[in-house]
Amino acid sequence: MGRPIISVRGLGKRYQLGATPGHDTLRDHLAHALAALQRRWRRRNGEGAAPEPAGPREIWALREVSFDVMPGEVVGVIGRNGAGKSTLLKILSRITDPTEGEVRLRGRTASLLEVGTGFHPELTGRENIFLNGAILGMTQAEIRARFDEIVAFADIGPFLDTPVKRYSSGMYTRLAFAVAAHLQPEILVVDEVLAVGDAAFQKKCLNKMQDIGRTGRTILFVSHNLSAITRLCQRAIWLHQGRVMRDGPAAEVASAYLNSGIGTGAERTWPDGAAPGNTVVRLVRVRVRREDGTTCEAVDIREPVGIETEYEVLTPDKVLVPNYHFYNEEGVCVFISHDVDPAWRHRPKPCGRYRSTAWVPGNFLAEGRLTVNVAISTYRPFEVHVHERDAVAFTVVDNLSGETARGDYAGKLPGVVRPLLRWQTEVLES
Ligand SMILES: Nc1ncnc2c1ncn2[C@@H]1O[C@H](COP(=O)(O)OP(=O)(O)OP(=O)(O)O)[C@@H](O)[C@H]1O
Ligand SMILES: [Mg+2]
CATH class of the missing domain: 3.40.50.300 (P-loop containing nucleotide triphosphate hydrolases)
Structure with a gap:
């Protein structure tokens, strides 16, 4: 040593x-x-x-x-x-x-x-x-x-x-x-x-x-x-x-x-009566999670990250669609995602408590801090029941070991996403 x-x-x-x-x-x-x-x-x-x-x-x-x-x-x-x-x-x-x-x-x-x-x-x-x-x-x-x-x-x-x-x-x-x-x-x-x-x-x-x-x-x-x-x-x-x-x-x-x-923001819960929502649906909890179920504030750029929302449906028979809006540090909307689980497509939810999770794949987001707005909407007719801005936040961190989309370059990489693409180089003449 x-x-x-x-x-x-x-x-x-x-x-x-x-x-x-x-x-x-x-x-x-x-x-x-x-x-x-x-x-x-x-x-x-x-x-x-x-x-x-x-x-x-x-x-x-x-x-x-x-x-x-x-x-x-x-x-x-x-x-x-x-x-x-x-x-x-x-x-x-x-x-x-x-x-x-x-x-x-x-x-x-x-x-x-x-x-x-x-x-x-x-x-x-x-x-x-x-x-x-x-x-x-x-x-x-x-x-x-x-x-x-x-x-x-x-x-x-x-x-x-x-x-x-x-x-x-x-x-x-x-x-x-x-x-x-x-x-x-x-x-x-x-x-x-x-x-x-x-x-x-x-x-x-x-x-x-x-x-x-x-x-x-x-x-x-x-x-x-x-x-x-x-x-x-x-x-x-x-x-x-x-x-x-x-x-x-x-x-x-x-x-x-x-x-x-110290960096808080990976999990939010609301006490009864203070939860965002209306008479149709209310939020209970939102968190950022890993595949193993743990709540996380820092996410390895290569790992999938889940946004999980628990909510209480108070009025039955509405087709409720949770949706997430991801923003980066510059305030750019990186993307929006709607609940497209086929099991609930066009299907009204009876009263009760639900949990919806969306998975963002690994090797997709760029490093940096992302904040997530959580909304729950009905589309026919269009109605927004909940829209909680900055509900949760997390940080995507990168490192140089293993397979990453940055290769061996150590500097800051611009871009709102950082997908790991498949590359191929052929020798045409030598
Ligand atoms: N010359 C000084 N006289 C009195 N207190 C000091 C002096 N220098 C630093 N401190 C105090 O010592 C503590 C540690 O300060 P330090 O500057 O080492 O923190 P830091 O981790 O570098 O913070 P930052 O992230 O803000 O740069 C602080 O409470 C600071 O107010
Ligand atoms: Mg200092």
């Missing part, structure tokens, strides 16, 4: 909130100033001793975090806002010290953290490239050998000799990524690069990171983009309130995270 290239043991980071005048954000400043004003005002109005705020508030941004990363592993770090992801990367990059525990890195580390770290604002793009290379322990000749590649990737040609403080945030990020990716670090630490930059650049970054991963270098990658995580990383660590909730194969961890209720 060899030795881990990153070892983290019992790592903890405690922040003091409101203890020192060191306020991080404008909001902190304002809140502090306002509290001081209020105290002064109370004092002046003889309201006795002004209540001081109850001691400095502490929070543990990270607590008891331990894991090892082996050379060549590409590890995704996921978790909701404030989970401690950036704090972990800042400690690994030595930008901040841990309060407890220890980190051991056995390789040259390059980090790409939020805009503002890593580059010197007064220096030009060119100077920053050399500075970063030197920090990584590279010689001038080694840096020079990579220089053109970096400039080409960052696409900042005309601004090479401009101080980076005059760069737009997009240019800044492009250069920062190019430097971190091309200076051949043994460990690359990347915090949510994909949040900035346009779609084309995001694609370039993802492909570059995949190339780097293939050359056997180690990557730690924070992202809220679960598709990017499952695509790039074999392994993921899910942080929740500063602790490791789960650490394992990326697709499993991403799915556990989505199913934890």
Whole structure:
């Protein structure tokens, strides 16, 4: 197995909130100033001793975090806002010290953290490239050998000799990524690069990171983009309130995270009296399910996914047709499907409770989040009894292992569907 290239043991980071005048954000400043004003005002109005705020508030941004990363592993770090992801990367990059525990890195580390770290604002793009290379322990000749590649990737040609403080945030990020990716670090630490930059650049970054991963270098990658995580990383660590909730194969961890209720939406039930519907029919429950019967928020792109609706028929003798409308993140209606079960075609439903499920085949939907509107209609005459918008939602996730319609291409694929087509190539002449 060899030795881990990153070892983290019992790592903890405690922040003091409101203890020192060191306020991080404008909001902190304002809140502090306002509290001081209020105290002064109370004092002046003889309201006795002004209540001081109850001691400095502490929070543990990270607590008891331990894991090892082996050379060549590409590890995704996921978790909701404030989970401690950036704090972990800042400690690994030595930008901040841990309060407890220890980190051991056995390789040259390059980090790409939020805009503002890593580059010197007064220096030009060119100077920053050399500075970063030197920090990584590279010689001038080694840096020079990579220089053109970096400039080409960052696409900042005309601004090479401009101080980076005059760069737009997009240019800044492009250069920062190019430097971190091309200076051949043994460990690359990347915090949510994909949040900035346009779609084309995001694609370039993802492909570059995949190339780097293939050359056997180690990557730690924070992202809220679960598709990017499952695509790039074999392994993921899910942080929740500063602790490791789960650490394992990326697709499993991403799915556990989505199913934890943090992304909610895979199941809806309505209490009596609050259910969508009318005197003819009412919804009881809608959920997104797998073939094995489990409710799921994250669906493997290759697996079929079922939308299951339970409903109560209150007025007999109507031909009721449940139908589902699937929308993607851009609000595009991907398709609509009606209940075409031959057993119920043209056949009125007696009063009672029913369950209708539609199966969307695997290797059909594109990755991303889909929301489903659930409706129940009668067609002769046309009448809509129920139309529940955004009844449920789920995320289609992709990965590179096994048979997928993306082949070996790791970037984002446009398109509202992603069918797996049958391909054939014949040699006509050789
Ligand atoms: N300099 C700081 N001073 C005080 N508290 C901080 C500081 N930096 C981070 N925190 C707090 O530590 C916790 C973890 O923050 P962190 O930035 O690591 O979260 P994150 O997982 O990266 O979140 P996001 O997804 O929003 O980027 C949060 O509660 C945050 O408010
Ligand atoms: Mg963060």
